Amino acid sequence: MDDQRNMRTITALVLRTEGYTVSEAATGQEALDLLTGNSVDVLLTDLKMEPMDGLTLLRRALEVQPRLQVIVMTAFGSIDSAVEAMRLGAYDYITKPFKDGVLRHRVELALERSRMKSELDLFADEFHQRHNMSALVGSSPAMRELKNRLLRVAQSDATVLIQGESGTGKELVARSLHTHSRRTSKPFVPVNCAAISESLLESELFGHAKGAFTGAVKARRGLFEEADGGTLFIDEVTETSPAFQSKLLRALQDGEVRRVGESTSVRVDVRIVAATNREIELEVREKRFRQDLYYRLNVVTLRVPPLRERLEDVHDLARHFLERANARNSRPKRLSGSAVAHLMDYSFPGNVRELENLVEQAAALAEGDELMPEDFPLRPQAQVSQGVGDLGTPRAPGGPVQTxxxxxxxxxxxxxxxxxxxxxxxxxxxxxxxxxxxxxxxxxxxxxxxxxxxxxxxxxxx
The missing domain is CATH 1.10.10 (Arc Repressor Mutant, subunit A)
Incomplete structure (x- = not known):
């Protein structure tokens, strides 16, 4: 909008020629009225206007439509006002007089940013739906305790250590923790230390300079920097070497990282959530994990119970996984009561991940519409010839007790x-x-x- 009619008319004509739908407003209040009743992607406004100036319109427009991209027009001698507008949330500014090509380019960039923000908001909505507290399925006492503890610690910036066997859903807990934290609008960045070789892990987390090592053809930010303002989830942290643990400890203590091959450090604001499927206290006692790093990570502990300790949740979990499988399959299936009883009689050495795989397999292969016990082939639980069978196998009575x-x-x-x-x-x-x-x-x-x-x-x- 612009209170100078000729300027406003010419600008609108240029943009309409490019195929854009343009609404004109002679005053700031007219612009606000248009924004209140319509979805607008880009607002183009002058700064020097009467009675409502451009900065006031900018503030009030962003209150009406927070996703709005605002481009301010200003005379060359008023650059300070344009900088102030950027500080208040404007996307860009353009100095008058400007060429038609410059105007078209700035508007095109603003529209692209608007589209990107809309897509990111959709992804954020999906993230919240998938990883809010309802994603932690189960109402057993163990799960209620986990959820209550998670909600209590979520709003703080305390470092969290998540402990639990493989397949219990430690990353899901970490994502839920992030979703309920004040950092929820910032990135959640996961890294699995067991999936990356020792030589690449330092570069992956801290980044590297161009030419720092063979293959480093350009500088790269590490995951610490990618997670700035958000949460960095370090999974399988006990699979790292003592040398790497020392570098990780320094990053946590100093709140800054140094890219491989560089001499200067970069400040980062990151909440750390770590996880392990090992008995980390034993790893410390056996000198495989640094004690000082353990104390730095173990500010708050969340223990994810194995499925065998909450078999009462099997029904809800199986139904949850079946609903997801039905959404992908043309023939929806349902669980029979005998199938649920069959599953609850099993100790699930592979935990929730094993149950999920069993349900998805049954949904894909079962011939009938109702899933029966025979649709869930379970691993045998009676091999005790040497005292220990599968992880889900009970020990022979009277055998020696093992940790x-x-x-x-x-x-x-x-x-x-x-x-x-x-x-x-x-x-x-x-x-x-x-x-x-x-x-x-x-x-x-x-x-x-x-x-x-x-x-x-x-x-x-x-």
Whole structure:
């Protein structure tokens, strides 16, 4: 809008020639009236107007339509006023007199930004729908305690350590924590330390300068900088080396990061949420995880219970997963009561992830419209010849008591040994079959002493 009729008419004509729909207003109040009853992408306004000036119109227009992109027009000698408008939320400014091509270009950029903001808002809405508290399915006492604790800590900036077995939904908890925090409009950036080799993890988190190493053809921001203002979720943090843990500790203490190959640091405002499926206190005692980093991460702990400790949630979870599967399939299915009873009689060594896979498989393969017990093939739970079967297998009565970490180590050792035999000790093929990185496989084999002697007494990985 502009209170000079000739300027306003010519500007509108230029934009209409480009195919834009243009509404004109002679005063700031007329512009506000138009904004109140219509959806507008871009507001083009002069700064020097009577009785309502451009800065007042800018403030009030953004109150009416927060997504509005505002371009202010100003004389060359009033640049300070244009800068003030940018500070108040204007997208851009243009100095008079301006060429038609400059005007068209600025408006085009403003419209593109408007479209991008609309898409981001849609993604944000979807994120909130998927990761609000209702996404944490279950009403068992264990889940109620987790949700209550999560809501209490969400509004603070306290560092959170999430502990739980694989497949329990630790990342979902982290996303829900972010959604309910004051940082919800900023990025949630996840990184899985077990999925990235040790040599690349530092660059991935801290970034690197151009030429810092072979293949670094251009400078790159790390995930710490990408998450600035938001939440950085560091999954499987215990899979890192002591050297990397030292660098991570410094970043947390100083609130700044230094890109690989650079000498200056960058300040970042990031909330850290870390997670592990290991007994981290044992990792500290065994000197595999730095004690000072543990204390820095373990400000608030959220424990995600395994599914076997909340079997009363199986029905709700199965129904939730089936609803999602039905939305993708042409023939919707329903759960029978006998199928639910069948599932609740199982201990789910793979936790919620295993239940989700079972439901999706049944929904895809079952011939009838009602899912029956035979549509859910479960792993046997009675192998106790050596005291330990699958992770879900009960121990023989009277057998020696083991810690959870010992049970997990024994199961992992057995799985790795069997895969080594199947793949003729080819570690790359073993890692691929077990779904872990080569670095993670190497760490696991070293920890459970498989790098010293293999199933036939031969050295492994040498």
């Amino acid at each position: 959870l970490a010992e049970v997990v180590d024994e199961a992992e050792k057995r799985a790795i040994l069997q895969s080594l035999e199947r793949n003729q000790k080819d570690l790359a093929r073993v890692a691929d079959e077990l779904g872990v990185s080569s670095t993670t496989l190497w760490r696991k084999m070293k920890r459970i002493k498989l790098l010293e002697t293999g199933p036939t007494g031969d050295p492994q990985g040498k």
